[in-house]
Amino acid sequence: MPEENGNGKNGNRVGLLERVKAGVKEDVHSLKTDMPAKAKEQIDLLKDPTKTQVYTSIFRHKHDDTPRNRALGVLSNVFLHLHPAKINRDAVRYSYTWGMGGITFYLFIVLTLTGVLLMFYYHPSKVQAFRDVLYLEHDVPFGKLLRNMHRWAAHLMVIAVWLHMFRVFLTGSYKKPREFNWNIGVLLLVFTLLLSFTGYLLPDDQLGFWAVTVGTNMARATPGLGHEGPFGKQLGMTPYNDVRFGLLGGSIVDANALLRSYIWHCIGIPIVASVLMIVHFWRVRKDGGISGPAPVMLASEVKEPRK
Amino acid sequence: MDWRQLWDIASAPDNVPIVGMIPLLAFFIYLAWKQARANDRLIGELETNPAMAKTHHRKTWPFRPGWQKEVHVWPFLLRIEFLAAIIVTIILMVWSITLYAPLEEPSNPNLTMNPAKAPWYFLGLQEMLVYFDPWIAGVVMPTLIIIGLMVIPYIDTNPLGGGYYTWKQRKFSIGTFLFGFIVLWVSMIIIGTFIRGPGWQWFWPGQTWDHNRLIYEVNRDLPDIFGITSNLAKGIFGAIVVGGYFAIGGFVLHALFRRYNPNDYRRMSLLQYSIMQFFLLTMVALPIKMLLRLMFHIKYVWITPWFNV
Numbered sequence: 001m002p003e004e005n006g007n008g009k010n011g012n013r014v015g016l017l018e019r020v021k022a023g024v025k026e027d028v029h030s031l032k033t034d035m036p037a038k039a040k041e042q043i044d045l046l047k048d049p050t051k052t053q054v055y056t057s058i059f060r061h062k063h064d065d066t067p068r069n070r071a072l073g074v075l076s077n078v079f080l081h082l083h084p085a086k087i088n089r090d091a092v093r094y095s096y097t098w099g100m101g102g103i104t105f106y107l108f109i110v111l112t113l114t115g116v117l118l119m120f121y122y123h124p125s126k127v128q129a130f131r132d133v134l135y136l137e138h139d140v141p142f143g144k145l146l147r148n149m150h151r152w153a154a155h156l157m158v159i160a161v162w163l164h165m166f167r168v169f170l171t172g173s174y175k176k177p178r179e180f181n182w183n184i185g186v187l188l189l190v191f192t193l194l195l196s197f198t199g200y201l202l203p204d205d206q207l208g209f210w211a212v213t214v215g216t217n218m219a220r221a222t223p224g225l226g227h228e229g230p231f232g233k234q235l236g237m238t239p240y241n242d243v244r245f246g247l248l249g250g251s252i253v254d255a256n257a258l259l260r261s262y263i264w265h266c267i268g269i270p271i272v273a274s275v276l277m278i279v280h281f282w283r284v285r286k287d288g289g290i291s292g293p294a295p296v297m298l299a300s301e302v303k304e305p306r307k
Numbered sequence: 308m309d310w311r312q313l314w315d316i317a318s319a320p321d322n323v324p325i326v327g328m329i330p331l332l333a334f335f336i337y338l339a340w341k342q343a344r345a346n347d348r349l350i351g352e353l354e355t356n357p358a359m360a361k362t363h364h365r366k367t368w369p370f371r372p373g374w375q376k377e378v379h380v381w382p383f384l385l386r387i388e389f390l391a392a393i394i395v396t397i398i399l400m401v402w403s404i405t406l407y408a409p410l411e412e413p414s415n416p417n418l419t420m421n422p423a424k425a426p427w428y429f430l431g432l433q434e435m436l437v438y439f440d441p442w443i444a445g446v447v448m449p450t451l452i453i454i455g456l457m458v459i460p461y462i463d464t465n466p467l468g469g470g471y472y473t474w475k476q477r478k479f480s481i482g483t484f485l486f487g488f489i490v491l492w493v494s495m496i497i498i499g500t501f502i503r504g505p506g507w508q509w510f511w512p513g514q515t516w517d518h519n520r521l522i523y524e525v526n527r528d529l530p531d532i533f534g535i536t537s538n539l540a541k542g543i544f545g546a547i548v549v550g551g552y553f554a555i556g557g558f559v560l561h562a563l564f565r566r567y568n569p570n571d572y573r574r575m576s577l578l579q580y581s582i583m584q585f586f587l588l589t590m591v592a593l594p595i596k597m598l599l600r601l602m603f604h605i606k607y608v609w610i611t612p613w614f615n616v
């Protein structure tokens with residue numbers, strides 16, 4: 001009855017009720033025919049989820065096992081793209097790098113995660129710090145495990161950094177063109193140790209207090225900048241204006257020192273260390289990837305560099 | 308023999324890492340040494356056999372012409388990384404479940420800890436406090452260690468031994484590093500951790516820590532031994548001794564280095580050579596000063612109104 005739709009003809013108007021009835025009928029009909037068809041389409045689509053828009057928006061290439069996809073799997077992933085797509089077949093030998101750089105980095109990640117969790121339970125104030133640690137150990141679910149993991153991962157990281165440096169030295173990997181990256185590494189070593197040192201004070205117990213007291217007392221003796229150091233007095237240093245005062249935010253290890261430690265430990269040094277790590281990894285790639293295991297060179301083949 | 312005392316030190320939670328690090332270090336030294344020996348043997352062979360040197364792929368493991376030179380990072384590298392991460396996680400978990408991080412009494416400025424020890428990785432520096440004034444042990448030495456490490460790539464002019472383990476081609480640099488890292492740094496840490504007790508006194512492993520032990524050590528200064536009394540004379544004397552050490556030591560080093568490492572010597576510029584001399588002599592001065600103190604009870608060599616060395 002299409003000609004009866006709209007305003008009708010010759011005043012022969014179709015009633016509102018009629019029109020609604022016809023419309024609903026059509027709707028019901030479409031439910032019966034369209035929906036099953038769409039459902040079928042949908043099921044077919046879901047049988048292969050890799051074709052959905054959501055999926056293709058996340059993963060930008062296929063995953064069948066072709067060389068191209070293996071490469072893309074690394075290159076199109078922000079976390080993995082630090083790696084090249086392919087490396088020398090010998091570079092994966094564990095006995096060469098001992099995996100120590102990677103393990104150091106992994107421990108840094110573990111420390112970041114456990115550290116952030118610890119921050120939820122910790123106030124850097126003289127009144128609360130020690131109690132927070134007690135609370136963490138006795139009342140927080142898995143609090144003790146959390147604290148232990150943070151502690152031991154820190155110790156492991158120090159060991160791993162030393163071993164990493166040791167292997168880099170033994171393989172002569174600091175030689176041209178990697179001199180600069182070795183220097184970034186030395187800075188990372190220093191910051192790793194500083195991270196440990198600043199963290200030591202945070203539980204505010206006897207152990208940390210005295211370790212930090214002994215440690216910062218040495219700053220008193222800085223030549224020229226400490227009030228007990230050589231030429232310190234002559235340059236006007238007192239316990240209230242020398243480097244130690246600057247480090248502790250006071251002349252004794254107290255509330256200000258705790259706050260300063262906390263900020264260096266949780267914010268300052270991690271940011272600097274992260275930036276340096278980014279540069280470090282970048283340079284490993286830009287210097288031509290891992291240095292070896294390289295073919296051995298003979299003394300008779302050395303080309304004398306131009307002076 | 309007080310086993311209990313020894314156990315107390317070795318099992319203190321914060322000391323467990325250093326106890327674990329010693330065998331780990333031994334293992335990795337062994338691993339490096341094994342590869343260095345294999346490479347050195349290959350180098351020797353190739354040097355005597357030029358025909359082989361032309362064709363050999365120059366690694367100690369087999370390689371056939373048809374083999375691919377490169378492999379995909381996924382899966383060949385990433386699977387190793389994931390495996391390493393899992394293993395480290397498991398070790399860390401087990402360790403954290405079985406060993407509790409220490410927590411002492413709340414901090415109390417009026418109650419001194421004795422001995423007040425830094426965490427183990429700083430005990431090398433703390434041990435140096437015995438032999439040097441704090442401005443040297445706590446400020447100058449760490450600074451020199453950092454700068455010393457940083458200059459290594461710029462003063463090591465040896466073009467051989469980059470990218471593989473070797474001993475024959477890098478005897479001098481590897482020997483020096485082992486001396487600095489293992490002999491000085493690690494053993495100072497071991498002394499600081501296992502030997503030093505209350506009052507930072509020397510207790511042999513297994514000797515009971517006696518908190519009341521007093522040692523009357525008569526420490527002398529070098530000028531005293533020579534009967535020098537006036538301040539001016541002491542200052543001048545010390546300057547001469549320290550300057551003399553660097554002059555004579557430098558000369559001896561020069562004589563040795565020239566003879567036994569002629570290639571490096573020829574390649575090095577004056578600046579590189581003097582920097583190497585300075586750091587080597589400073590490094591060697593450390594055990595010398597330690598011996599002076601431990602064997603002859605000599606505290607200072609150079610005394611001035613502003614600083615003592």
Ligand code: HEM
Nearest residue numbers: 097099101102104105165173181182185186188189290291
């Ligand atoms: C937070 C500390 C550090 C992290 C996370 C780190 C990470 C890494 C990683 C993942 C690599 C790739 C190869 C490998 O795993 O061995 C590497 C290479 C390298 N690292 Fe580090 N590193 C750190 C500290 C250091 C230190 C202390 C040094 C030396 C003083 C150093 C010098 C180098 C050099 C020269 C390379 C290139 C080695 C080669 O090409 O064979 N790094 N680092």
